[in-house]
Amino acid sequence: MGAIDAYGVRAHSGAATSYVTLIPPPGIGGSEVAYRRRLTLGSQIQVEKILETNRWFDCGVALRVRLQEGPDFSEGVRVELNRGNESGSCRDLNPAIYRKLG
Structure with missing residues (x-):
């Protein structure tokens, strides 16, 4: 439904990518970002x-996900329920970006 970018995240500028996280625009930047790829609208x-996470600044929840089509991120993909991914309840995905199927 809404624009979403896949960010390769690494420990520092010389490190290999540790994981991929999905974040809506405007997104993030810095030396920890290995790459950014826009997902195709309608990607599943x-x-x-x-x-469960132990971070005090978000809901304490992240989702490990798999893209049904598009790039294969071998590092593993997660959606953290912060930075615009969360809904008003803080435990669900933002319905302006994500739509539940089935």
Whole structure:
């Protein structure tokens, strides 16, 4: 439904990509960002696992997901429920960006 970018994230500017995170614009920047790729509008993602985080600044939840089509990110893809991905309840995805199928 809404624009979303896949960001390759690394520990520092010389490190390999550790994981991929999905974030709506305007997104993030800095030496920890290895790359940014815009996903095709209408791309489907499947939630594989709900992960608990210990960060005080977000909901304490992240989702490990798999893209149904498009690039294969071998590092693993996650959606953290912050930076615009969260809905008003803080435990659901933002309905302005994501739409539940089925």
